[in-house]
Amino acid sequence: MSFPGQSFQFNQTVPVVQATTPFVVNSQTVSYSYVIPQGSSVMSTGPVSIASGVTVTISSGSRWVVL
Secondary structure, three states: OEEOOEEOOOOOOOOOOOOOOOOOOOOOEEOOOEEEOOOOEEEEOOOOEEOOOOOEEEOOOOEEEEO
16 A cells, blocks of 8 residues: 555555544454554554454554554
């Protein structure tokens, strides 16, 4: 998956959300394993829980912010 001027690599196919309104909706449960690519930032609106057997890996130089 790529965007102009940016490159991302995912272990899973994930939905890309393009907001046409001022609202972004996210699930409160991480239900699949995910690796945040090195040097990337992601954010979620909490609370957020991680399902049993699922892992979220935050690569070196990356961060995950839960608001």
